[in-house]
Amino acid sequence: xxxxxxxxxxxxxxxxxxxxxxxxxxxxxxxxxxxxxxxxxxxxxxxxxxxxxxxxxxxxxxxxxxxxxxxxxxxxxxxxxxxxxxxxxxxxxxxxxxxxxxxxxxxxxxxxxxxxxxxxxxxxxxxxxxxxxxxxxxxxxxxxxxxxxxxxxxxxxxxxxxxxxxxxxxxxxxxxxxxxxxxxxxxxxxxxxxxxxxxxxxxxxxxxxxxxxxxxxxxxxxxxxxxxxxxxxxxxxxxxxxxxxxxxxxxxxxxxxxxxxxxxxxxxxxxxxxxxxxxxxxxxxxxxxxxxxxxxxxxxxxxxxxxxxxxxxxxxxxxxxxxxxxxxxxxxxxxxxxxxxxxxxxxxxxxxxxxxxxxxxxxxxxxxxxx
Amino acid sequence: xxxxxxxxxxxxxxxxxxxxxxxxxxxxxxxxxxxxxxxxxxxxxxxxxxxxxxxxxxxxxxxxxxxxxxxxxxxxxxxxxxxxxxxxxxxxxxxxxxxxxxxxxxxxxxxxxxxxxxxxxxxxxxxxxxxxxxxxxxxxxxxxxxxxxxxxxxxxxxx
Numbered sequence: 195x196x197x198x199x200x201x202x203x204x205x206x207x208x209x210x211x212x213x214x215x216x217x218x219x220x221x222x223x224x225x226x227x228x229x230x231x232x233x234x235x236x237x238x239x240x241x242x243x244x245x246x247x248x249x250x251x252x253x254x255x256x257x258x259x260x261x262x263x264x265x266x267x268x269x270x271x272x273x274x275x276x277x278x279x280x281x282x283x284x285x286x287x288x289x290x291x292x293x294x295x296x297x298x299x300x301x302x303x304x305x306x307x308x309x310x311x312x313x314x315x316x317x318x319x320x321x322x323x324x325x326x327x328x329x330x331x332x333x334x335x336x337x338x339x340x341x342x343x344x345x346x347x348x349x350x351x352x353x354x355x356x357x358x359x360x361x362x363x364x365x366x367x368x369x370x371x372x373x374x375x376x377x378x379x380x381x382x383x384x385x386x387x388x389x390x391x392x393x394x395x396x397x398x399x400x401x402x403x404x405x406x407x408x409x410x411x412x413x414x415x416x417x418x419x420x421x422x423x424x425x426x427x428x429x430x431x432x433x434x435x436x437x438x439x440x441x442x443x444x445x446x447x448x449x450x451x452x453x454x455x456x457x458x459x460x461x462x463x464x465x466x467x468x469x470x471x472x473x474x475x476x477x478x479x480x481x482x483x484x485x486x487x488x489x490x491x492x493x494x495x496x497x498x499x500x501x502x503x504x505x506x507x508x509x510x511x512x513x514x515x516x517x518x519x520x521x522x523x524x525x526x527x528x529x530x531x532x533x534x535x536x537x538x539x540x541x542x543x544x545x546x547x548x549x550x551x552x553x554x555x556x557x558x559x560x561x562x563x564x565x
Numbered sequence: 566x567x568x569x570x571x572x573x574x575x576x577x578x579x580x581x582x583x584x585x586x587x588x589x590x591x592x593x594x595x596x597x598x599x600x601x602x603x604x605x606x607x608x609x610x611x612x613x614x615x616x617x618x619x620x621x622x623x624x625x626x627x628x629x630x631x632x633x634x635x636x637x638x639x640x641x642x643x644x645x646x647x648x649x650x651x652x653x654x655x656x657x658x659x660x661x662x663x664x665x666x667x668x669x670x671x672x673x674x675x676x677x678x679x680x681x682x683x684x685x686x687x688x689x690x691x692x693x694x695x696x697x698x699x700x701x702x703x704x705x706x707x708x709x710x711x712x713x714x715x716x717x718x719x720x721x722x723x724x
Contacts, residue, residue: 258644261679325589332600339614346618346693352679360684364616388585393578 206234211549213242222534222560224549231545236538240564247565251524256282256356256491259521264350266526267562269309270504272301275354280435281500281511282356285493291482294358295436300371300474301345301353303467307378308337309505309557310460310467317457317554318389321398326388333381336374340367356491358484371475375468385461399454403540403552406451413539414532417507418463419556422456424449429503441470456555492519506530506557530556530563617695618678621648621671623711624692630719631712633690635666642685647675665718669711673699688722 207228213221221242227235247266251259260278264271276298283290315330338348344364345351353360389395405415410423420427428445430438446462448455493515501510507529514523533556541549604611613619625631635652653667669691683692691711701707 254644257642257681261644261677261681335600342614342617344616346614346616346680347678350677350679352681355684360680361616384588387588391581392585393581 205229222558222563226546226549228546233541233544233546233549236541236549238534238537243561243564245561245565248524248526252521255519256493256521259524260354260356261350261352263526264352265561266528266565267504267506267509267530267559268349269312269559270305270506271350272298272305272353273502273504274509275352276302276436277500277502277504277509277511279354279356280502281498281513282491282493284500285496285498285513285515286356286487286491288357288485288487290358290436290485292437292479293481294483294485296474296478297359297363297483298354299437299441300471300478301341301351301359303470304337304340304371306505307464307467308334310464311337313460313505313557314385314389317557318395320550320554321395323389323395326385329381329384329388333374333378336370336377340370340374343367343370355484357487358482360484362483363478368475368478371471375472375475378468382465390457390461396454398548398551399452399457399555401452402544402548403453403555404451405536405540407449409536409539410451413536415507415536416529416532417503417505418456418459419507419533419536421446422448422459422555423451427508429501429508433501435500435502437474441473443470453552453555460557490519492517493521501527504529506559506562507533526565528562528565530558530560534558534563613695613697615695616693617697618680618693619696620673620678620694620699621676621682621691621711622694623669623690625713625716626719629713629716631690631716632688632719632722633666633669633712634688634718634722635664635669636687638685638687639682639691642681644679644681645675645677647672648682666712671709671711673707673709674704 209226209228211222211224211226213223223239223242225237225239226233227237245265247262251262254262260275263274263278267274282288311330311334315327315334318326318330341351342348344361344367345353346361405413405419405423407423407425410420410425415423415425416427424447426432426445426447429435430443431445443466446459446466448459493513495515495517498513498515499510501508503509508527509529510525510527512525512527513521516522537553537556541552544552602611623631623633635650637650637652640648640650649668649670649672650666651668651670652664654662655665657663678693680693699707
């Protein structure tokens with residue numbers, strides 16, 4: 195800290211942004227160096243919500259460690275669990291029943307929509323608009339109800355187990371999902387009317403927080419942040435897992451690289467998710483929802499890596515196994531951490547109000563960054 | 566030309582703002598579809614999903630019998646150590662010793678409702694209840710004994 199103060203020129207102001215309240219953007223601490231209202235440097239400080247999940251996992255079995263990952267990126271809990279289950283299955287070379295694969299992909303896409311809905315509401319609220327928050331939560335509530343009915347929880351589902359899913363779908367599941375798709379299609383135009391077309395919103399977003407394709411790659415950005423800069427990085431397309439190679443969907447790309455491009459990517463990704471769910475919901479095959487596994491799962495000796503596309507980008511699970519019932523070491527490659535590191539580059543030279551707009555489009559979930 | 570674009574911009578900007586205002590106004594005047602649930606006013610007819618994971622319970626039938634054999638599967642499956650099985654040895658009519666459950670201790674304050682214990686149970690002795698109002702004044706009340714006093718295992722249940 196003291197060295198940094200020394201490098202700033204006279205007249206610069208150093209202010210701390212957050213953590214003021216647990217309900218703000220997680221508990222992120224930004225040290226901002228300002229010259230007047232112009233940002234010279236942004237430095238994120240982490241560690242306020244560190245729970246040492248990776249270390250904790252070393253004492254848990256391969257069934258137990260999945261539930262902890264729901265607490266990392268809590269908005270895409272299903273997808274985190276999916277990544278862990280896939281990694282264990284990869285190590286065991288386990289064949290997952292078709293039914294389980296279909297259920298998993300539908301759940302993943304529902305989670306992605308729910309996550310983007312919440313991001314949309316929260317980002318509009320960061321910019322000072324309060325109404326969008328309620329519109330977003332109206333649709334998200336429907337997804338939460340579907341999740342609650344089938345998985346038993348609204349946020350931290352823990353529905354995926356190695357070999358499939360924990361319980362079969364609720365009999366009402368297909369009916370409810372179809373009703374949700376209907377409602378979503380009827381209401382989605384409100385999103386554009388309220389926020390996307392709004393002139394104040396557009397002026398605050400266009401040309402702000404520019405990130406070129408080269409920088410997006412060199413900072414390791416993934417997900418909507420990279421795709422907003424024109425970098426094709428969708429794991430569902432590059433390395434399809436489960437039934438993603440059977441469904442038709444487009445990888446949304448924008449080349450502008452500014453905040454508005456990242457915003458549009460997420461809005462269009464929701465449409466693509468609806469498209470995927472629409473293709474799968476009527477053709478869920480019958481059969482087992484879980485493959486038979488041993489009571490105590492022991493992975494063979496070696497290193498295993500599996501990556502999936504969460505709502506925020508690429509999540510990697512890296513397991514080092516010594517052949518025991520517990521992992522020797524687990525490392526998660528979280529998308530939020532890399533995306534946050536690009537923030538300093540994006541907002542240098544902008545005003546302090548633009549920092550909030552640019553940070554909103556990164557879709558930061560702090561427990562994911564700071565495990 | 567410049568003036569035309571200038572006024573066109575103003576027109577478009579005003580229109581975009583009014584579109585948003587119109588939508589807000591619509592919901593302000595058409596409040597038929599109220600989605601907010603007012604808790605705790607609606608406590609009496611609040612219906613939670615059947616599978617909602619609120620707490621672990623052990624169902625007992627009319628004869629005060631359960632199906633728990635005391636095999637400790639749930640204790641091993643629990644990632645937080647919130648279940649503690651205290652077992653005892655019953656003497657069967659033939660005079661043999663048989664392992665049985667004495668106390669099934671459940672720490673609600675440590676539980677994360679992951680459902681792994683229910684998944685692991687070989688005899689479906691425990692299940693998740695959809696209750697959610699767990700607040701108590703003394704934290705010791707959160708430590709529960711799931712098998713009722715005087716209860717015994719139903720006949721014919723084997724591990």
